[in-house]
Amino acid sequence: MLTCDKYHMPTSIPEALAIWQDAAEGSRLVAGATDILPWAREGRAGDVNLPAMIDLSRVAELQGYKVANGRVHLGANVVYQDFLTDETLRQHLPCMPFCSIWFADDQIRAQATLVGNLVNASPAADGTPPMLALNAELEIVRLDGKALKRRTIALSDFVKGPGKTDLQPDEIVTAVICDSLPGYGGSFQKVGQRRSLVISSACAVACIKMAEDDETVEDIRLALGGVGPVPVRLDDIEMLLRGKRITADLITQASAMPAGRVASRTRQEYRRTVVKGFIEAAILDALIECGVPLPNAAEVENAHV
Numbered sequence: 001m002l003t004c005d006k007y008h009m010p011t012s013i014p015e016a017l018a019i020w021q022d023a024a025e026g027s028r029l030v031a032g033a034t035d036i037l038p039w040a041r042e043g044r045a046g047d048v049n050l051p052a053m054i055d056l057s058r059v060a061e062l063q064g065y066k067v068a069n070g071r072v073h074l075g076a077n078v079v080y081q082d083f084l085t086d087e088t089l090r091q092h093l094p095c096m097p098f099c100s101i102w103f104a105d106d107q108i109r110a111q112a113t114l115v116g117n118l119v120n121a122s123p124a125a126d127g128t129p130p131m132l133a134l135n136a137e138l139e140i141v142r143l144d145g146k147a148l149k150r151r152t153i154a155l156s157d158f159v160k161g162p163g164k165t166d167l168q169p170d171e172i173v174t175a176v177i178c179d180s181l182p183g184y185g186g187s188f189q190k191v192g193q194r195r196s197l198v199i200s201s202a203c204a205v206a207c208i209k210m211a212e213d214d215e216t217v218e219d220i221r222l223a224l225g226g227v228g229p230v231p232v233r234l235d236d237i238e239m240l241l242r243g244k245r246i247t248a249d250l251i252t253q254a255s256a257m258p259a260g261r262v263a264s265r266t267r268q269e270y271r272r273t274v275v276k277g278f279i280e281a282a283i284l285d286a287l288i289e290c291g292v293p294l295p296n297a298a299e300v301e302n303a304h305v
């Protein structure tokens with residue numbers, strides 16, 4: 001069971017930072033609490049009593065999002081359900097509805113923040129590969145005396161390893177800022193012990209923009225999670241495909257490439273096979289979302305298992 005001596009609900013960033021700075025060692029920030037609550041149950045951390053919990057869910061600055069200059073600024077309290085139901089987010093972040101639909105269940109999606117998922121830094125966190133593909137940065141704030149000191153860090157530098165990030169003890173993440181990709185087709189593949197209410201064993205994301213001829217890849221973004229200590233962007237495959245006419249052979253060639261990236265200590269052969277199928281399925285599903293003719297209908301059938 002999780003208990004705490006004090007439960008704070010600040011409504012502004014300066015208030016939250018002041019409480020956080022003065023909180024006794026062992027205190028925790030909390031947003032949706034969907035990671036912290038299971039962590040504190042018997043069998044993981046066991047019964048836990050925290051000196052203080054600082055609940056960020058009422059902080060005004062962390063709510064909502066805005067789209068400007070080709071980027072989406074997602075407040076730290078944006079939850080997974082928003083990526084499913086908000087039409088503007090669906091249009092600008094075309095891979096996120098597919099990521100969200102396989103994320104937990106309705107109740108957890110309504111609570112779970114993208115930022116909590118990124119800070120948790122699980123190698124198999126569903127939110128990290130899409131955000132890597134969208135060139136995400138985290139906006140972070142701390143108190144410097146009484147002034148707010150802000151910094152921005154690329155997600156690829158923020159996640160250091162399983163459960164490890166660059167977040168410093170006195171800091172709070174205020175936002176995730178990522179590319180806006182209207183006009184792209186998006187997709188997300190995930191495998192775990194079962195299909196819903198499960199943390200991924202591995203996951204893959206694709207975002208594709210096709211040129212006007214409907215045959216040439218104008219831009220592509222690909223990333224993988226669950227194959228090593230941190231999720232990875234697949235720049236080499238992106239380079240292979242960008243500017244090329246999409247064919248079944250090219251997709252087969254591309255999907256064979258990331259097998260060497262599987263660095264997990266467990267179930268390596270299984271993950272290699274999964275990853276190959278994932279990349280193929282991710283590309284084909286994203287092409288379907290683009291509404292272009294597919295290179296080979298038989299492959300689609302196989303990829304959609």
Ligand SMILES: Cc1cc2nc3c(=O)[nH]c(=O)nc-3n(C[C@H](O)[C@H](O)[C@H](O)COP(=O)(O)OP(=O)(O)OC[C@H]3O[C@@H](n4cnc5c(N)ncnc54)[C@H](O)[C@@H]3O)c2cc1C
Pocket residue numbers: 028029030031032033034035036037038056076102103104105108111112113114115116117118119120124125126127167171172173174197198199200
């Ligand atoms: C039943 C169930 C199913 C799940 N399914 C999935 C799944 O399919 N895929 C998946 O990836 N995960 C899944 N999870 C894990 C969890 O829901 C996610 O990681 C979620 O996104 C965490 O967000 P949260 O807001 O609940 O984080 P919290 O539990 O509130 O916090 C998580 C961590 O982030 C820190 N934190 C939160 N906000 C901030 C901030 N603004 N600044 C600094 N630090 C912050 C907290 O201190 C804590 O260390 C599941 C969990 C459960 C219980």
